[in-house]
Amino acid sequence: MTRTILPRSSRFPILPWRKFSSLTGPRSAARAISTATRDPRTKMRTWELDEQHLSKIRVNPTRLIDELHYTCQWGTGQRWGKADSETGMSRLALSDADKLARDWFVDTTKSLGCKISVDAMGNTFAIRPGREDGPPTCAGSHLDTQPSGGRYDGILGILAGVEMLKVLSENRVETAFPVGVVNWTNEEGARFPISMVSSGVWAGEIPLDRAHGLKEVGGGSHTMKSELERIGYLGSLPASYEAMPLAAHFELHIEQGPILETEKQKIGIVKGVQAYRWYTVEVDGQEAHTGTTPFNSRADALLAAARMICTSHTAAADHGALASTGILTLSPGSVNTIPGKVTFSLDIRAPTDHILDKLEEHLKSDFDFIVSTESTHGLGLAVSWQTDSVSPAIHFHDDCISTVRASANAILGDDKLSREMVSGAGHDSVYASRRCPTSMIFVPSRNGISHNPKEYTSPEDCAIGADVLLQSVLRYDRLRFARKV
Amino acid sequence: MTRTILPRSSRFPILPWRKFSSLTGPRSAARAISTATRDPRTKMRTWELDEQHLSKIRVNPTRLIDELHYTCQWGTGQRWGKADSETGMSRLALSDADKLARDWFVDTTKSLGCKISVDAMGNTFAIRPGREDGPPTCAGSHLDTQPSGGRYDGILGILAGVEMLKVLSENRVETAFPVGVVNWTNEEGARFPISMVSSGVWAGEIPLDRAHGLKEVGGGSHTMKSELERIGYLGSLPASYEAMPLAAHFELHIEQGPILETEKQKIGIVKGVQAYRWYTVEVDGQEAHTGTTPFNSRADALLAAARMICTSHTAAADHGALASTGILTLSPGSVNTIPGKVTFSLDIRAPTDHILDKLEEHLKSDFDFIVSTESTHGLGLAVSWQTDSVSPAIHFHDDCISTVRASANAILGDDKLSREMVSGAGHDSVYASRRCPTSMIFVPSRNGISHNPKEYTSPEDCAIGADVLLQSVLRYDRLRFARKV
Numbered sequence: 001m002t003r004t005i006l007p008r009s010s011r012f013p014i015l016p017w018r019k020f021s022s023l024t025g026p027r028s029a030a031r032a033i034s035t036a037t038r039d040p041r042t043k044m045r046t047w048e049l050d051e052q053h054l055s056k057i058r059v060n061p062t063r064l065i066d067e068l069h070y071t072c073q074w075g076t077g078q079r080w081g082k083a084d085s086e087t088g089m090s091r092l093a094l095s096d097a098d099k100l101a102r103d104w105f106v107d108t109t110k111s112l113g114c115k116i117s118v119d120a121m122g123n124t125f126a127i128r129p130g131r132e133d134g135p136p137t138c139a140g141s142h143l144d145t146q147p148s149g150g151r152y153d154g155i156l157g158i159l160a161g162v163e164m165l166k167v168l169s170e171n172r173v174e175t176a177f178p179v180g181v182v183n184w185t186n187e188e189g190a191r192f193p194i195s196m197v198s199s200g201v202w203a204g205e206i207p208l209d210r211a212h213g214l215k216e217v218g219g220g221s222h223t224m225k226s227e228l229e230r231i232g233y234l235g236s237l238p239a240s241y242e243a244m245p246l247a248a249h250f251e252l253h254i255e256q257g258p259i260l261e262t263e264k265q266k267i268g269i270v271k272g273v274q275a276y277r278w279y280t281v282e283v284d285g286q287e288a289h290t291g292t293t294p295f296n297s298r299a300d301a302l303l304a305a306a307r308m309i310c311t312s313h314t315a316a317a318d319h320g321a322l323a324s325t326g327i328l329t330l331s332p333g334s335v336n337t338i339p340g341k342v343t344f345s346l347d348i349r350a351p352t353d354h355i356l357d358k359l360e361e362h363l364k365s366d367f368d369f370i371v372s373t374e375s376t377h378g379l380g381l382a383v384s385w386q387t388d389s390v391s392p393a394i395h396f397h398d399d400c401i402s403t404v405r406a407s408a409n410a411i412l413g414d415d416k417l418s419r420e421m422v423s424g425a426g427h428d429s430v431y432a433s434r435r436c437p438t439s440m441i442f443v444p445s446r447n448g449i450s451h452n453p454k455e456y457t458s459p460e461d462c463a464i465g466a467d468v469l470l471q472s473v474l475r476y477d478r479l480r481f482a483r484k485v
Numbered sequence: 486m487t488r489t490i491l492p493r494s495s496r497f498p499i500l501p502w503r504k505f506s507s508l509t510g511p512r513s514a515a516r517a518i519s520t521a522t523r524d525p526r527t528k529m530r531t532w533e534l535d536e537q538h539l540s541k542i543r544v545n546p547t548r549l550i551d552e553l554h555y556t557c558q559w560g561t562g563q564r565w566g567k568a569d570s571e572t573g574m575s576r577l578a579l580s581d582a583d584k585l586a587r588d589w590f591v592d593t594t595k596s597l598g599c600k601i602s603v604d605a606m607g608n609t610f611a612i613r614p615g616r617e618d619g620p621p622t623c624a625g626s627h628l629d630t631q632p633s634g635g636r637y638d639g640i641l642g643i644l645a646g647v648e649m650l651k652v653l654s655e656n657r658v659e660t661a662f663p664v665g666v667v668n669w670t671n672e673e674g675a676r677f678p679i680s681m682v683s684s685g686v687w688a689g690e691i692p693l694d695r696a697h698g699l700k701e702v703g704g705g706s707h708t709m710k711s712e713l714e715r716i717g718y719l720g721s722l723p724a725s726y727e728a729m730p731l732a733a734h735f736e737l738h739i740e741q742g743p744i745l746e747t748e749k750q751k752i753g754i755v756k757g758v759q760a761y762r763w764y765t766v767e768v769d770g771q772e773a774h775t776g777t778t779p780f781n782s783r784a785d786a787l788l789a790a791a792r793m794i795c796t797s798h799t800a801a802a803d804h805g806a807l808a809s810t811g812i813l814t815l816s817p818g819s820v821n822t823i824p825g826k827v828t829f830s831l832d833i834r835a836p837t838d839h840i841l842d843k844l845e846e847h848l849k850s851d852f853d854f855i856v857s858t859e860s861t862h863g864l865g866l867a868v869s870w871q872t873d874s875v876s877p878a879i880h881f882h883d884d885c886i887s888t889v890r891a892s893a894n895a896i897l898g899d900d901k902l903s904r905e906m907v908s909g910a911g912h913d914s915v916y917a918s919r920r921c922p923t924s925m926i927f928v929p930s931r932n933g934i935s936h937n938p939k940e941y942t943s944p945e946d947c948a949i950g951a952d953v954l955l956q957s958v959l960r961y962d963r964l965r966f967a968r969k970v
């Protein structure tokens with residue numbers, strides 16, 4: 001379960017490329033690149049690496065975590081512990097703090113030899129050239145946070161991408177094709193109220209005008225466009241997968257759930273994203289006095305709703321799905337008045353759309369049964385459903401999933417330390433997957449907590465995740481090379 | 486179930502006292518009063534009435550209901566039907582509308598020969614002298630309403646009392662002791678937030694200063710005392726059962742529940758008031774993402790609360806009690822966040838305190854079980870109880886209950902048309918019962934609805950209730966006379 005993290009000096013007693021520099025790698029791959037074009041300063045070429053060598057390429061764990069906390073100076077949030085790094089984050093998209101974090105991202109990646117492209121949604125692509133032209137294989141995530149968020153959600157994915165660029169740069173690695181890092185704008189939807197809005201525009205799923213016109217929550221007058229302009233990130237590049245195609249998208253992210261921790265595993269190989277549906281369920285009953293109305297004369301909307309909530313859990317468990325209620329309001333809201341009306345949210349999730357179809361059907365029938373059995377005395381109870389959101393299941397690309405799996409096995413040694421998962425939450429990878437092969441890499445979240453200042457992933461687990469991300473990008477580059485040949 | 490209401494002229498083809506005037510009534514009772522003191526204008530003396538004669542004394546149903554709707558010109562509320570009388574009432578205590586209704590009460594009862602006493606809480610006693618001095622046997626209720634109330638709650642009790650005075654006056658009935666009508670101030674607690682506060686002060690259970698200092702709800706600066714002064718009802722009489730003792734208190738009231746209607750009965754003989762207890766129950770769980778947190782890693786405060794609400798109903802039914810939840814709040818209140826905290830009100834009621842003791846014990850154990858079985862993964866759920874209000878069961882006086890029963894049987898002919906009940910709601914009779922023999926008379930509420938503009942009791946049912954009230958007061962007067970002798 002635990003991996004001992006050696007200090008940099010002992011983890012890399014001999015830098016791998018010092019050994020590899022005399023190797024030619026797999027012969028067929030090597031043959032495809034003319035020796036005439038080789039840069040003598042290059043120490044390692046991805047297409048020349050065999051499995052044994054590739055599996056030894058690792059990030060610098062101390063540098064990764066130090067840099068992560070360094071960037072958390074911009075938008076530092078609520079303190080929960082005594083150490084410098086024991087605070088949350090409050091870095092809303094396109095705020096001044098976000099601008100400073102973006103500037104750091106641009107400056108750092110430029111200094112590592114990347115070309116920077118900013119699109120009309122502020123999505124920022126740092127691309128490192130490869131031996132050949134073509135769309136980049138990218139690591140991507142987001143630098144914005146919830147108003148009361150943590151230091152890992154989104155941030156870890158970007159920082160691991162930057163660490164990847166550092167490893168490639170300092171070790172003079174040449175990739176067959178460009179590789180890079182993308183910072184997607186306003187993933188959280190916390191300031192401008194559509195989650196993943198900018199990868200959505202890039203994917204052609206959300207109109208640019210609608211995204212530009214989004215007003216900040218809380219009654220402010222700023223829009224996404226005005227704030228992009230203000231902080232200098234309204235780019236000239238169209239926000240589009242056509243203007244900026246990606247060869248593949250890999251996202252390292254904290255799990256935001258307890259499964260890896262509970263199962264004492266280190267890496268989640270993310271095969272896709274759960275389907276989910278959001279409903280508003282309204283139960284109408286009859287207000288009545290709690291003291292003067294016997295049970296058989298009631299139409300208690302809250303009792304019916306309580307039974308529905310209990311039933312939704314039982315039924316979801318039976319279907320291998322999830323059901324949750326996060327909002328419940330009732331009226332009139334008096335201790336001695338039986339509620340006449342209850343409205344509650346229902347969030348159901350499952351790995352496939354088919355399971356959700358079945359569960360929805362099951363619950364509609366159960367809820368009808370509940371209102372018919374509660375209904376007495378002609379007062380009647382009624383239930384109605386409103387569908388607020390339907391998100392189909394997302395299936396990531398087999399090539400990317402295999403690449404992540406191979407990298408996890410290479411890093412962890414033991415395939416019991418990783419598991420295949422579906423993501424329960426949405427990510428920019430959902431939209432990316434519509435336009436390029438995609439997969440994600442999950443690392444453990446302490447107590448499954450996220451969107452909270454106490455969100456935490458250990459430095460060791462961050463480094464393991466960054467290693468898998470680094471190797472996934474390199475393996476995918478090698479795969480592209482092999483296929484091209 | 487139905488009683489044919491004859492027009493006044495045919496119901497009273499020969500007014501009873503025209504027949505009774507030559508009777509002496511029960512001989513023992515008659516002997517006790519010196520014939521020398523008899524007023525020749527008196528047509529009837531209660532102590533001379535035998536059962537056969539007493540049972541024929543009735544109110545004027547048309548006058549009763551016409552006068553009731555007449556007084557609803559002060560504080561008319563929301564319209565729900567087309568007829569003039571098809572509106573609710575909004576007559577908050579000590580408002581201008583309440584002052585006008587009080588003035589009508591004073592003027593009308595004065596003109597019927599009553600002496601008016603107003604105490605320091607504005608409680609208004611209209612007392613009609615009897616043959617002998619002594620504390621009055623009173624009908625009492627309240628003229629104030631909920632802000633969105635109806636035309637019957639409280640109002641019917643006062644109007645039936647005034648109709649009683651009219652019957653006594655026009656028929657020149659002499660009672661052995663004084664009889665009267667009390668209008669208690671701010672019974673609803675809707676404007677000044679303690680229900681039954683003025684009968685409470687009268688009974689010595691609520692300090693005068695506390696009641697006087699009550700501020701109107703909604704942030705106004707008026708107090709009960711300043712408003713009593715403003716409308717001219719801050720009386721000089723101390724608000725006290727010692728300064729204004731009552732011999733007995735009878736209250737005609739709408740049931741505010743569906744039992745009489747459901748059972749097709751006309752009169753509830755109210756033996757007492759249910760015990761009730763109010764609690765605030767807090768369930769603490771763990772906020773978590775609905776999509777990333779499997780069931781076995783949740784501490785879902787709302788699911789636990791829903792199970793508690795379901796259990797409270799089942800357990801209460803098993804104990805012959807009631808349980809209701811009228812308020813529920815949760816946090817943080819987001820569709821995709823499992824609630825970390827839920828607070829809900831719990832109102833339990835039963836005919837005896839002992840049943841509530843048992844039910845409370847049962848529920849505490851059940852709720853502990855629910856949090857222990859929901860609790861997984863070390864995240865834990867916790868439940869805590871706060872007791873907000875304890876109201877012990879009230880048992881009315883056997884003499885008054887018997888008097889009401891005898892009157893109901895006399896009016897209805899058939900004892901299947903009445904039932905013994907306990908009141909589920911509080912009334913001024915609760916405090917009255919601490920200081921004098923008391924009982925109540927319930928009449929049907931259509932659909933069990935009250936505290937609502939659509940509150941309705943048919944004119945026929947109002948008249949039956951008023952008949953029972955009238956006869957109860959006369960029977961009790963006769964009983965006092967008989968016992969004195």
Ligand SMILES: [Zn+2]
Nearest residue numbers: 153154187253
């Ligand atoms: Zn994220």
Ligand SMILES: [Zn+2]
Nearest residue numbers: 638639672738
């Ligand atoms: Zn009332």
